[in-house]
Amino acid sequence: MDKDKLKSGRKKRDLALKNISYGQDTPKGFFVLFIALYFIASFLVVNASRSSGTIAVFGLPVPLSAFVGIFSSIANICIIFLVVLYSKVGYFTSLGILATQFPMLIITIVKIGNLTSIPGLFGNLVTIIAITIIFVKNNSINKYQQSIRRQAVTDNLTGLPNRFAIDELLSNLVKDTDKITVVSINLHNFKSINETMGRNAGDKVLIELATRWRKIADTWATMTSDYIARIAGDEFLLIIAEYDSQSELDNTIAMYKSELERKMTIDDCDYYLTAYFGYSEFPKDTEDYKVMIAYADAAMQEAKRKDNTNSAVRFLPEHLDVKKNKEIEDKIRTALDTNTVFFYLQPQYDMDKSLRGFEALARMRDSDGAFISPAEFIPIAENTGLIDKIDLRVFTLAVEFLEKLLEKGDNDLVISVNVSVRHLMKNDFLKDIKSIIESHNVPADHLEIEITESIMIDSAEKALQCIQEIKDMGIKIAIDDFGTGYSSLSYLNILPADILKIDKSFIDVMNDSESSKQYVSTIISIGHILNLKVISEGVESPDQIETLKTNNCDFIQGFVWGRPLPPDEAEKLVV
Ligand code: C2E
Ligand code: MG
Ligand code: MG
Numbered sequence: 001m002d003k004d005k006l007k008s009g010r011k012k013r014d015l016a017l018k019n020i021s022y023g024q025d026t027p028k029g030f031f032v033l034f035i036a037l038y039f040i041a042s043f044l045v046v047n048a049s050r051s052s053g054t055i056a057v058f059g060l061p062v063p064l065s066a067f068v069g070i071f072s073s074i075a076n077i078c079i080i081f082l083v084v085l086y087s088k089v090g091y092f093t094s095l096g097i098l099a100t101q102f103p104m105l106i107i108t109i110v111k112i113g114n115l116t117s118i119p120g121l122f123g124n125l126v127t128i129i130a131i132t133i134i135f136v137k138n139n140s141i142n143k144y145q146q147s148i149r150r151q152a153v154t155d156n157l158t159g160l161p162n163r164f165a166i167d168e169l170l171s172n173l174v175k176d177t178d179k180i181t182v183v184s185i186n187l188h189n190f191k192s193i194n195e196t197m198g199r200n201a202g203d204k205v206l207i208e209l210a211t212r213w214r215k216i217a218d219t220w221a222t223m224t225s226d227y228i229a230r231i232a233g234d235e236f237l238l239i240i241a242e243y244d245s246q247s248e249l250d251n252t253i254a255m256y257k258s259e260l261e262r263k264m265t266i267d268d269c270d271y272y273l274t275a276y277f278g279y280s281e282f283p284k285d286t287e288d289y290k291v292m293i294a295y296a297d298a299a300m301q302e303a304k305r306k307d308n309t310n311s312a313v314r315f316l317p318e319h320l321d322v323k324k325n326k327e328i329e330d331k332i333r334t335a336l337d338t339n340t341v342f343f344y345l346q347p348q349y350d351m352d353k354s355l356r357g358f359e360a361l362a363r364m365r366d367s368d369g370a371f372i373s374p375a376e377f378i379p380i381a382e383n384t385g386l387i388d389k390i391d392l393r394v395f396t397l398a399v400e401f402l403e404k405l406l407e408k409g410d411n412d413l414v415i416s417v418n419v420s421v422r423h424l425m426k427n428d429f430l431k432d433i434k435s436i437i438e439s440h441n442v443p444a445d446h447l448e449i450e451i452t453e454s455i456m457i458d459s460a461e462k463a464l465q466c467i468q469e470i471k472d473m474g475i476k477i478a479i480d481d482f483g484t485g486y487s488s489l490s491y492l493n494i495l496p497a498d499i500l501k502i503d504k505s506f507i508d509v510m511n512d513s514e515s516s517k518q519y520v521s522t523i524i525s526i527g528h529i530l531n532l533k534v535i536s537e538g539v540e541s542p543d544q545i546e547t548l549k550t551n552n553c554d555f556i557q558g559f560v561w562g563r564p565l566p567p568d569e570a571e572k573l574v575v
Pocket of ligand 1: 360362391539557564
């Protein structure tokens with residue numbers, strides 16, 4: 001960076017830091033304006049008081065001397081504004097202006113004998129007393145306000161700016177800086193320092209780190225304009241401005257990183273810290289400074305996910321998915337812990353619209369009450385292994401619902417439950433569902449488990465064995481989403497299934513062309529040849545019902561006859 005740029009950068013940084021600690025100054029332009037207004041008003045006071053002329057106001061002649069009071073009030077107001085808005089500078093400027101008028105007033109009274117200047121002399125004296133009182137009072141209020149403000153924008157432990165300060169700083173910086181980088185820093189394994197050495201040691205480590213980093217920023221060791229802030233616990237934000245190239249940026253981040261990693265000795269104990277670094281850049285990644293912080297966080301989370309403490313990760317849009325997925329994962333965990341995963345039931349009908357049963361579908365709500373789509377949370381639950389708990393929870397709810405239906409009277413309704421491939425293959429699964437069924441004393445042949453064919457790809461033998469055991473318990477087996485993914489006639493043949501569910505994607509296009517219709521018709525025929533009943537999923541229109549009827553489909557599940565319903569509403573469908 002050249003010298004001039006460095007100088008202006010320093011000035012800008014000092015001002016920015018002053019603004020966040022003390023608040024923004026009133027613009028200097030107004031200072032000059034108030035002084036100019038004061039002199040104009042004073043000039044008019046003198047001239048109006050000497051004039052014997054009149055001006056017409058609403059048709060009436062008013063002597064000019066009647067305006068003396070108005071002009072002198074305007075002059076006083078200007079003086080008061082100067083003192084209130086510009087404290088010390090405003091007060092001493094005002095004092096100077098008023099004091100220089102004293103000799104002139106005294107000369108006119110004593111030497112020239114013009115006694116009309118006596119009120120002016122008193123007026124001046126009263127104004128000086130008034131502005132002195134205002135100044136003293138205002139000064140103590142300002143000091144108090146500044147100390148409150150400093151506390152609000154400062155992290156108590158380290159004395160670094162905090163999150164509020166950073167928001168304000170960035171909102172100002174983006175107005176007149178061409179490039180800004182926000183680096184989100186999260187210490188690696190800091191929790192273990194607190195746990196093993198105690199909170200006090202942890203605090204000392206944070207203070208030492210803040211001191212090191214502040215020194216780099218304040219001494220311009222990096223030659224870029226840097227601001228370091230503590231956001232929470234072991235989270236810091238580094239803001240870098242006034243750099244020209246990526247290599248300057250890399251160099252700055254590297255300096256903060258190496259200061260962090262330099263051995264730290266506290267109370268005779270050596271610490272070697274590392275951290276995850278993620279950054280985003282304005283305006284390349286976003287022009288919104290709040291989003292910039294979120295992006296830097298997402299990049300840092302990516303570093304964390306990959307356990308990468310070696311290099312700073314630059315933000316990429318795909319990092320957002322990871323962050324969002326983590327948020328959903330947390331929501332699933334909370335919902336499972338608080339037992340708030342619930343279920344809806346979608347009715348299934350035969351072609352004459354008599355109820356066959358229901359499919360139990362997992363549901364979850366956000367903390368603000370909004371539904372989170374299963375399309376969103378089921379894949380995440382599958383990837384994180386949480387699906388097992390969801391499946392079991394829905395299975396339990398379904399069994400309780402069935403128990404309730406059976407208490408109402410005999411029926412042959414079937415409740416089907418989705419079970420993830422992974423879950424099915426686990427050793428505990430059969431044991432768990434057995435105990436749920438036994439503890440509720442419901443007949444197993446009213447229950448159905450929906451599986452997808454993909455189960456056969458990974459481990460056909462183990463899968464077949466599990467499915468057979470489920471069948472032996474009396475539970476029905478449905479093959480879900482048939483036609484998507486890996487469909488194999490040979491597997492279909494050996495699977496001891498009861499029912500085939502044609503995926504919605506085939507039903508959607510079924511009436512668009514003769515070949516699509518033929519395709520669905522063929523699946524239904526194959527199902528029947530293999531001795532399976534066939535159910536079409538996602539049926540949305542009466543036309544589709546008609547086509548399915550002509551092709552001998554056995555059951556229908558779709559919005560056309562019923563959307564997924566809460567259990568009490570589903571219960572009303574059972575007569
Ligand atoms: P799925 O098992 O194929 O369930 C059928 C999905 O199709 C349900 O979506 C249902 O609401 C939707 N659907 C049914 N008829 C129509 C229709 O006419 N139009 C449209 N647009 N959609 C229709 P949902 O509830 O969003 O569930 C999505 C998937 O999530 C399910 O597909 C299933 O694979 C999975 N899932 C849901 N609950 C559970 C669960 O408890 N455990 C497991 N492992 N997976 C679950
Ligand atoms: Mg299903
Ligand atoms: Mg399905």
